[in-house]
Amino acid sequence: MPVLTPQREDFPRWYQDVLNKAKLAENGPARGTMVIRPTGYAIWERMQADLDARIKDAGAQNAYFPLLIPMNFFEREAEHVEGFSPELAVVTHGGGKQLSEPLAIRPTSEAVIGEYMAKWIDSYRDLPLLLNQWANVVRWELRPRIFLRTTEFLWQEGHTAHGGEADARDYARLILHDVYERFLRDVMAVPVIVGRKTAKERFAGAANTMTCEGIMRDGKALQMATSHELGQRFARAFDITYSSAAGSSEVCWTTSWGASTRMLGGLIMCHGDDNGLVLPPALAPVQAVVVVAKDNADGAVTRAAATLADHLRARGVRVRLDDNVDAAFGWRATDWDLQGVPVRVELGPRDLDQNAATVYRRDTREKTAVGLDDVGARVADLVEAIQADMLAAATARRDAAVTDCTTIDEARDAAQTGVARLLWATVGVAGEEELAASGLTVRCLQRGDGTLPESDDDGDALAYVARAY
Numbered sequence: 001m002p003v004l005t006p007q008r009e010d011f012p013r014w015y016q017d018v019l020n021k022a023k024l025a026e027n028g029p030a031r032g033t034m035v036i037r038p039t040g041y042a043i044w045e046r047m048q049a050d051l052d053a054r055i056k057d058a059g060a061q062n063a064y065f066p067l068l069i070p071m072n073f074f075e076r077e078a079e080h081v082e083g084f085s086p087e088l089a090v091v092t093h094g095g096g097k098q099l100s101e102p103l104a105i106r107p108t109s110e111a112v113i114g115e116y117m118a119k120w121i122d123s124y125r126d127l128p129l130l131l132n133q134w135a136n137v138v139r140w141e142l143r144p145r146i147f148l149r150t151t152e153f154l155w156q157e158g159h160t161a162h163g164g165e166a167d168a169r170d171y172a173r174l175i176l177h178d179v180y181e182r183f184l185r186d187v188m189a190v191p192v193i194v195g196r197k198t199a200k201e202r203f204a205g206a207a208n209t210m211t212c213e214g215i216m217r218d219g220k221a222l223q224m225a226t227s228h229e230l231g232q233r234f235a236r237a238f239d240i241t242y243s244s245a246a247g248s249s250e251v252c253w254t255t256s257w258g259a260s261t262r263m264l265g266g267l268i269m270c271h272g273d274d275n276g277l278v279l280p281p282a283l284a285p286v287q288a289v290v291v292v293a294k295d296n297a298d299g300a301v302t303r304a305a306a307t308l309a310d311h312l313r314a315r316g317v318r319v320r321l322d323d324n325v326d327a328a329f330g331w332r333a334t335d336w337d338l339q340g341v342p343v344r345v346e347l348g349p350r351d352l353d354q355n356a357a358t359v360y361r362r363d364t365r366e367k368t369a370v371g372l373d374d375v376g377a378r379v380a381d382l383v384e385a386i387q388a389d390m391l392a393a394a395t396a397r398r399d400a401a402v403t404d405c406t407t408i409d410e411a412r413d414a415a416q417t418g419v420a421r422l423l424w425a426t427v428g429v430a431g432e433e434e435l436a437a438s439g440l441t442v443r444c445l446q447r448g449d450g451t452l453p454e455s456d457d458d459g460d461a462l463a464y465v466a467r468a469y
Contacts (some may be wrong), residue, residue, distance in 0.1 A: 006274050011218040016146075016270055022277045022338045024175045025146050025264075032144035032151030033454030042285040044154065047263060048134065050283075051156060055120040059165035059173075060158055061129040065112050067135075068103040073111035076237040079205045083113050084108070087139040089151075097122055104146055105138040110205070110230070110256055113159045114238035116467055122244040128171065128189050132158040146469045147265030148222070155260030165231075168253035169208075172227045173452070175257045176210045176212065178318055187264065188279040189391040190214050190270050191398050192224055193419075195444025196334075196453050199222045199384035202430055203256075204448060210452060213443045213464065215398040216269035219418040221443045221466040224266050265469070270394055271363075278363055280390050281383040283304060288312055288379050291322045293329045293348035308357065311376045312345075317383060323414060329430050336360065342386050343379050355437070383413035400466075408434060415440045415465045424461040 003021060005013040016052070019025050024040035036044065048280040068091060071393065074084070084107050091103040106112070121129055134156050141149045152371050158175060178192065183189045197209040208229040214222045234240070244250050271278040274451070281287045290309045295301040295313045302323045312319040320341075322332060329346075336344055346358040359370045359378055361469040363386050370378045403414035404421050411420035415435075424445050427435070432442050445461040453461040 004276060007272075014272075014274070015265075015269060017097050018109055018272055018276055018338070019146055022340070024268075024277070024468045027146065028152075030151070032141050032391060034146045034150050036154075036261070039285075039336070043267070044261060044264060045281060046283050048156075051179065051183055051259065052134070052277050054183060055132050055151060055156065055158065055175075058130070058179055059128075060132040063134065064133050065106075067107050067332050069106055069112045071102045071104055071111075071142070074104060075114060076111070077205050077231075077234055079233075082204065083138075084204060087141070087341055088322045089138045089140055091094060095178055095289060106135065107137055108256075108258075109133065109140045109157055110133075110159065110234055111238075111336060113203045114234050114235045114240060114254070116229065116253075117159070117161050117252070118238050118240045121161060121240060121242050124245055124250075127161060127163045127252070127391070130158070130169060130171075131160065132156055141399050145265075145469075147261055149199055149262075149267070153261045156259050157258040158256060158325070160255045161235065163242065163244075163250070163252065164252040165253050166225060166341045168255050169229055172208075172210065172255040172257065175255075176225075178211070180212050180227065180257075180259060184212055184214070184224055184263075185391065187280070187282045188267055188270075189282070189387060189394055190224065190266060191391065191395040193398075193444060194450075194452070195222075195446035195464065196456075196461075197226075198432060198442050198463075199456055200429070200436075201359040201441065201443075203228045204299055205230065206256075207233070211444050212272055214266045215401050215419060216266070216469070217272070217397065217464075218269070219401050219466070221441075222262065222269065222421065223443075223466075227256070227257035228255060228258060230254040245273070259346070259374060271390060272340075275334075276338035277364070278389065278390070279340035279342055280388045281342045284340065284342050285318065285343050286339075287383055288320045288343040288345060289320045289322055289336050290347065291329070291336070291340070292325055293346050293351075294330055294351075295323075295325050296349050301347055301349055305345075308345060308347065308375055309371070312379055315376050317379055325404045343382050345379065361386055363393070392462065411465045413437055415467060418466070420445075420465040422463050422465070425459050427465070428464045435465055439467060440465055 004017040007014045023037050025036045050097045089105040192212040202209040206228040212224045224419045232251045240252040292305045309319050309321040344360040360367045388425045401418040405411040414420035443464045
């Protein structure tokens with residue numbers, strides 16, 4: 001009997017099996033919450049560290065803002081509060097008494113950060129103000145699913161204020177491409193479709209929302225990260241103004257952008273197979289495991305395996321030694337497969353007699369006999385090769401999932417199992433509503449050359465239509 005439900009048989013069940021068997025996460029005690037287990041959190045920590053460095057390279061500084069936000073903050077921007085009202089969790093009592101004003105549990109922080117931006121910005125010399133915070137947020141989900149849609153999740157949210165529209169627009173695109181798209185491609189090995197959201201799918205209160213859409217192994221789309229141009233709406237609502245060089249009072253232009261633990265769900269569903277998680281080496285907490293298949297009576301195999309692990313560590317490989325010979329080798333190999341460790345080095349008495357080891361790569365499940373003196377170089381090469389090969393394989397799957405269409409009916413059919421691509425002019429607002437009735441959404445708009453449309457009315461824009469998580 002297989003350890004996991006096969007993807008083709010039941011993809012949602014396969015996903016849940018991976019969460020459980022790979023010890024990534026499980027449901028929390030309150031509906032819609034999750035417990036991220038050490039294995040899953042180690043992956044999130046690596047995501048967080050890499051993204052944080054990229055965000056800082058883009059000039060933003062980390063700060064922290066309150067979890068509890070007075071309701072009147074939200075009510076200052078009507079479209080924003082209307083968009084988030086169905087998802088808000090509100091505290092009405094504290095210390096055994098009813099509060100004089102309800103407090104929203106942070107679903108996003110435009111409102112509270114806008115309040116403090118208004119205090120911190122006086123003149124053009126204070127601009128741009130580039131802030132980021134790593135935090136948890138709460139959005140009341142009707143159909144929670146671990147990592148993909150949970151009531152509470154972890155994320156980073158950036159918020160910036162600028163002296164001009166062009167500066168804000170350029171910065172929002174910098175984050176989209178240089179932070180999110182490059183991280184997803186170069187670290188997660190996830191090729192994404194980068195585009196502009198339609199007005200229907202836009203962030204509440206934004207002038208423009210841009211997205212990175214990943215295509216999962218079942219053909220559905222997953223929004224991996226977004227960057228928003230907020231125009232001057234939030235700045236006007238919160239009086240975020242500055243004194244110009246000429247002495248006039250001007251309204252700032254603001255942006256916001258974020259990525260969350262949803263990326264972990266995307267990682268699982270983009271790369272995972274019927275044997276479990278498959279991790280790209282750049283992100284894997286453990287890049288290689290040296291497994292003692294069986295030992296000699298004098299412990300010679302374990303000593304040789306420990307030496308191999310030391311050599312790999314000296315080469316900069318994140319390595320683990322598995323010398324638990326009391327457990328069956330087959331069981332341990334299956335467990336390392338489930339956890340998605342990119343490379344496994346297997347060593348037993350026969351291997352030691354032949355001065356060799358078996359090197360296994362998780363992505364293709366290929367095994368090769370390698371001389372002990374060459375294992376270090378071989379594994380180091382594989383760490384680079386697997387990263388590139390996983391991106392190439394994911395790109396091929398994404399491209400194969402996209403079907404070019406000329407009519408809404410064709411798009412509806414194609415999007416049942418993949419992604420439909422057709423002219424946005426063919427779809428339009430009416431066609432978007434028609435597709436929504438079939439459970440399909442326009443994930444984003446993109447020009448034929450891959451660039452972003454400058455408006456919702458770009459006649460040359462292509463619409464990507466799919467089912468989505």
